[in-house]
Every structure is written in C-alpha cells, then in structure tokens.
Amino acid sequence: MVETVTSPPSTTGVASKENTRFLASDLCAYLDSYLEPEQVSEVYKAYLFGAEAHDGQTRLSGEPYIYHPLAVAKTMAEMRMDHKSIIAAILHDVMEDTHISKERIITEFGEDVAELVDGVSKLTHLKFRSKAEAQAENFRKMMLAITKDLRVILVKLADRLHNMRTLGVMRPDKRRRIARETLEIYAPIAQRLGMNAIRRELEQLGFGAMYPNRFKVLQDSVNRARGNRKEVMQKIETAICGRMEEAGIEARIVGREKNLYSIYRKMKQKRLSFTEVFDVFAVRIVVSDVDTCYRALGVVHNLYKPVPGRFKDYIAIPKANGYQSLHTVLFGPHGIPIEIQVRTEEMDRVAESGIAAHWLYKAGDSHSATAQARAREWLKGVLEIQQSAGNSIEFLENVKVDLFPEEVYIFTPRGEIMELPKGSTAVDFAYAVHSDVGNTCVAVKIDRRLAPLSSHLFSGQTVEIITAPGARPNPAWLSFVVTGKARSSIRHYLKNLRDDEAVSLGRRLLDKALVAYGSSLERVAPDRLESLITELKQPSLDALLMDIGLGNRMAGLVARRLCGAEDDSGAVMQTAPDRPLAVKGTEGMVLSFARCCYPIPGDPIVGVISTGRGLVVHRETCRNVAEFRDKPDKWIPVEWSPEPGVEYQAAIRVQTANQRGVLASLATVIADMGSNIENVSFDERDGATTTITFTLSTKDRRHLANMMRRMRRLPEVMKIQRARG
Structure with missing residues (x-):
C-alpha cells in the first residue's frame, strides 16, 4: 500500500499560534495518556505552586503570567517528556522572577527538578559590564547545565518557542534582538540536537520578526507560485506511487515544501532568484526498514535520471545530530529538479524530534538512542571549549562557530569513518583519534602521500597519522586547528x-x-x-x-x-x-631568546627573569636590558653551554643594488652555508637600492660571520650587518 500525503503549506509567521488558552485541566488530561496518575498529581501540585508564586504578575499582553509556563509545559508534553521535565517547565521562571529559592524547590519537588529550573534561570544577582557580557554568561551557564542534563535545553527551547509565538506585543527593537538571538543560537541548537520541527518553527518566527518586510514579500511570492505547482507536484507523486506499487514497496510519500527562512537563506547565500530556489520540488518517501530504503532509491532512479554528484547516504554515515536519510536529486518531467529523501519511520521520527525522540519512543528505538549519544558527544566538546575559553563572550563565539559546521567524513587506514567539522586539518584528525596520537604526531599521509600537518581535509580522503614517541605538540598548531x-x-x-x-x-x-x-x-x-x-x-x-x-x-x-x-x-x-647558569637552548618553554637582539652562541649574554615567562636571554649590549640595570635581583649571570643543543635565530640586514635575481643569489649562499631562511622582509630605500632583512638559523657567531663574508663577496651586495630584531 502506498499512501500519499502532501504536507500543508506552512502558516507559521509572526502571528501567534496560541489562539486559545491552554489550561491546567487540559495539560493534566493530556498527561493522563502516558503518565502515571501520581505523576500527573505531582504536575498539578507544581501548577498550584507556580500559580501562587506568579500571582499578580502579568505578561505584556495583559494575561496572567502562569499561562506562559503552562504553554511551555504543553510543548514538553507534546514531546511526551517525563513528569519532572513538565514540572520544571511550569516552574522555569519562579527562581528568576519571584521570591522562590532553589532550596524551596528542592524541598517541594526534589533536587532533579531544582537543577533543571536552575539551569534555565538567568544570572540575575550578578552585575555585568555590558548587555553582551550578561547574555554570554547566561548562555555559558545554560550550556554547562545542559552537559549535566539534556532536559535543560528542551525546557529552554520550549520556553523560547512560546516567547517567539507571542513576540508581537514587544517593542520593535526588542523583537529584533530576541529574533536575532533565536536565529543565531537557539534554532542552530535545535538543529544540532536533531529537533527539526522546533527548529523550522523557530526559524520561521525569527525570520518574520527580524525581517517583517522580506518575510511578507516572500510569503506572497510563495502563495502566488503555489497554485502553479500543485498540478506538477501531483503528477510527480502519482508517478512515484505507481512505481512503488509495481515494485511491491509499501511507502508513505510526502510532498515537502521549504520554509520561508530556508528559501531566503538559500537565495542570499547562493545569490539565486526566487524562481531558481522555488522551482525545486521535494518529496519524502517513508518506508518500513533500511533495506527497503535502498530498494526505493533504485525505483526512483529508474523512474527519473539522477543528477550526478548529488547523492548522499546519511544512513551509512549519519549526520552529527543523528539524522539519517538517503538524499538524491533527479531530473523530473520537463527537466524540473526533484529532491528526494528516503528514510524509515523511525528515522523520520528522529529527524523531527531529535533527542526528544529518546523520551518520545523509548522502547526499542536504537535511532533515538544514537541521536542522544551524538548530542552528548557534542556537549562533551562544548565542555572542552568552556575549559579553554578565556571568558564568556569568547565561549559564546566559539560555540556559535561549533554549532553547525558542515561535516567532512574521513577514512582511517583501517577503513573506519570519522566525522569532523568542515575546515579540519590533519592535527584535528589526530586528536579526534586519541589525545595521545595528537600529542605525538609528527607527519601525516593523505591518500598515501605525505602532506603538511596543517593540510585541510575533504570527505573521502584516507588519513594516516605518523607518530614519534618523543614528539610533543607545537604551539603553532593553535593557529590552524578548528x-x-x-x-x-x-x-x-x-x-x-x-x-x-x-x-x-x-x-x-x-x-x-x-x-x-x-x-x-x-x-x-x-x-x-x-x-x-x-x-x-x-x-x-x-x-x-x-x-x-x-x-x-x-x-x-x-x-x-x-x-x-x-x-x-x-x-x-x-x-x-x-x-653562571649554562644555557643550551633545549630548556623548553620557560627559557626563551629575546627577539629584540637575537643572541647566539659566542655573544656575551645575560639572563633576565620575566614574571610569568621565566628566563629571557639577551645580548649584554641589548638596549632593552638597560631598564633592568637598577634591578640586580632580576639579573641572572648566564653562559653558553660548550655543546649547544639546537640552532638559533639571527637577523642580518643586507643593502643591495636593485637588480633582478639578487634574492635568489643570497638565498643560494644561505643554503650552501647550511642555514635556513626563517623570515625575510624588504625595505626599498630608492629606485637603485633595496634593503633586505633576513632572519636565519645559525649555529653560532662563527657560522654567521662566515655566511656574511660569503654574501659580501656578491657584486650586488653593497653593505651587510647584523641587525637587531
């Protein structure tokens, strides 16, 4: 049997969905369908507690405040959440907006509920330097609460959803601020957790509040174009249904329509006209099991020709949020592009509900468990970001970047698939395998060829990390890892x-x-x-x-x-x-050589203790040492070890005639003398001469002197001297 369902056009805009008030009796009646009677009684007790706490408070619309927590609880109930989550939804504003303390909630409803309420509550008792800092710190607090209990974000998303549905009563500037926050943070979080139904509504409402004129123009365009599409869409669905019946495949076929924000974003990012975006028809085919997904894919590929390079198998390799489906694009009748998604019923539930499916369909649903496991994996990464972030604003920006990176799928040498954010490098891959592999990596082979560790990775590549026991991370890696x-x-x-x-x-x-x-x-x-x-x-x-x-x-x-x-x-x-203290150069990160004078073995040197940095070695003649002349406790007598352990950097300034090939001649001398150019800069004095400053690797003063002597012999070199940094 093939069932066709054309999804209704999206009516969600800036207008409120809350046409009728949702009462406590309605909530309890709904909860009776899946909760135990004593749990429903506990929820009703929370309602009475919340109603008393919010007594006398009203929303901007003029209605009693308690209607908002009830509406949030309704959304949670529609997700079939447990009774503690429903109680937390009813009480989510009491700590923030009333005199009720966390201890009181623990006494009345237990620690679990109190932690959920506290996780959603803003930090109202602290003073911040700016509104941005306050928002960022509240976001950090919420994200840390989510890492302990995923239900915190479900309450927060339900709260944000109702606030967006009733946003019309706000001042225009406040509407835009809340809408921007929703589009930049909460909708991406919903998507990252696989909660596409909530994500779509948040995006639609946010778009309508942020850009009301653009929203209206697009909505009018969609309404005008929709009539012309019905006949074509019906023809496509009928053709697919007929082929599915011939193949004996039971399927539910749904004609999909992109939401307005998705259309707007695609037009903006790819600079397409409305007709170019809206001319794409979309169909979802929902079947019973995974094997049938691939059979159904074969059927549609036989019906219409697939567009090369547009097939994606998210069943074999799920997205980061647990989303699974087969995606393909076909050349439909008259060359019309058709986007097809093929998935099972379980995959469809998880695609709409994400981590909420774990509570919605607990029994035997491996897909929802996978979605929740992936959400926890992401939150583990968020915790690592929080530990390394300098402040709450930096944390917020890092999470924004991390929220929805496009994924790349990389193969290990054994054929296992690893998922990384777009733009990841070989070092990111090494740390994704294991921290010890990352710490000791020295080289990488990409598709069996040696490549730099900073190489960006692309889907389908096979990456092999080469490690060495004595290796350690390079601070320069921080400039390119993502x-x-x-x-x-x-x-x-x-x-x-x-x-x-x-x-x-x-x-x-x-x-x-x-x-x-x-x-x-x-x-x-x-x-x-x-x-x-x-x-x-x-x-x-x-x-x-x-x-x-x-x-x-x-x-x-x-x-x-x-x-x-x-x-x-x-x-x-x-x-x-x-x-004096002997200096080898291998002492590590707490002993450094000053860049202002570039000391090398053979130079008279002095050590200066620098707070937080350790020992900094300067040449005795360095002008920056003068400020420490009257601070003998900061001076440390140092000398070069008889056997220096590394090469050192030195700077030389070469004045040359402005002729073609001068740099190549100088570079040849430097290479012949066994040195390496670390950096080079130019300072053109006039049309006839050029001054070139080289930073070179050298063993000692004698090595540097021999190099400078060889350069001085070049006919183009007019003057050469050792430079300060």
Missing part, C-alpha cells in the same frame, strides 16, 4: 609541559642561588624546607620551584630565607665566585 578537542588538548599539554620545565629551571636557579651560601637544595634540612614552604603558602616544593622558574619569585630571596643569618645552622654568605 576542533574544540584539539585546541583544548594542545593548550592542556603545553601548560603541563611548561609547568614541568618551570620546576626544572626553578631547581637550577635555587641551587645556583644556594651556592652563594655554601649550600645546595639537597643539603638544606628537610624541616627547614617544609617550614618555608608552609610560610610561603605553597602546596609543595614543586609549586615553589615552579614559581621561581616562572619568575614569580626570586631565587635569591628564597635562598636567603633558607640559609640566611636567621638560620639556626649558622650558615653565612660565602664569597665563592658566582658561577
């Missing part, structure tokens, strides 16, 4: 790495300071050490050493307190020579 997991993992690793290196440097600095007192860290009495750690309010010796290594505490002062005149052991200041 996923929350990669970003937070890199930051976390680098922070821990810096802490370990700070402890190591702090130990060396304290030991060096103790030499002046004829002591060392190993020789300091344990009780004396413990006493000082307690006195300085540090949790451990490592924490104290980290503070020293990061430059937050002076090693000399700590050494004096450990071995000063007040020490019972009678240790006194020694006159032994102050041995």
